[in-house]
Amino acid sequence: MDEIKAKKMTAEQFGLLVKSWNEYNSAAATLKEIMGGTANMVGEFSEILMAEFYEAKKLTASTISADLQCANGTTIQVKSRMVDRGKTTTQLGIIRHWDFDLLVVVLFYKDGSIFKVLEMKQKDAERYAKWNEYQSGYVITTTKEFLNSLCAKDLTNDVIKMIRLRKKDG
Numbered sequence: 001m002d003e004i005k006a007k008k009m010t011a012e013q014f015g016l017l018v019k020s021w022n023e024y025n026s027a028a029a030t031l032k033e034i035m036g037g038t039a040n041m042v043g044e045f046s047e048i049l050m051a052e053f054y055e056a057k058k059l060t061a062s063t064i065s066a067d068l069q070c071a072n073g074t075t076i077q078v079k080s081r082m083v084d085r086g087k088t089t090t091q092l093g094i095i096r097h098w099d100f101d102l103l104v105v106v107l108f109y110k111d112g113s114i115f116k117v118l119e120m121k122q123k124d125a126e127r128y129a130k131w132n133e134y135q136s137g138y139v140i141t142t143t144k145e146f147l148n149s150l151c152a153k154d155l156t157n158d159v160i161k162m163i164r165l166r167k168k169d170g
Contacts, residue, residue: 043093046080046106053155053162065099075099077122079140080106083115088147094137095129098122104155107142114163116147117155124151 009017031041038044047067051058056068056076066075077100079092092105103125107115128146129138140146 042080042082042108043078047078049106049159049163050076050078050104052166053159065097066101074101076102076104078104078106080108081142082108082110083142085109085115088115088142089144090142092140092142094132094135094139096137098126098138103140105140105142106159114156114160117159118147118149118152119155120149120152124149127151 028041031045032038035041035044035048047058050056051068054068054070054076056070056074059066059069059075065077067078068076070076077095079095081090081092083090088107090107100122103120103122105116105118105120107117109115125140126138128140128149130141131137132139146152
């Protein structure tokens with residue numbers, strides 16, 4: 001049997017790896033503290049981002065169907081994922097209850113920049129959902145058909161604009 005030899009990092013590469021690892025964990029700990037100690041940072045950040053965008057109240061984690069509620073009573077389920085620039089098809093988190101008014105999907109590139117933000121009425125979103133026996137719920141896949149749906153309102157530019165404006169104010 002051929003011996004497998006591990007490629008050894010240079011001291012510089014290893015130093016950069018350790019430094020980056022420490023910076024990553026420090027930033028992750030800070031984010032968790034700011035966002036309330038959640039382990040799902042992408043989801044939590046998306047919910048906070050959309051709460052700011054809609055000027056909505058973030059609902060408690062025990063709320064089964066929705067993540068946000070607007071002043072007019074509209075309820076919003078937020079689903080988010082990180083995607084690669086060349087591969088934007090991904091499965092969103094499981095949906096077990098359809099008792100919300102709007103589905104908002106937030107997709108980020110791996111560098112944290114926004115790829116796409118879509119808003120869709122619950123009844124339209126339900127058309128794209130497929131039953132997943134293993135997870136006992138429905139899954140939506142971000143196919144080209146879904147991302148370009150005429151049922152969806154593309155909020156990408158509006159959300160990016162809000163972020164820019166809010167950063168200037170702060």
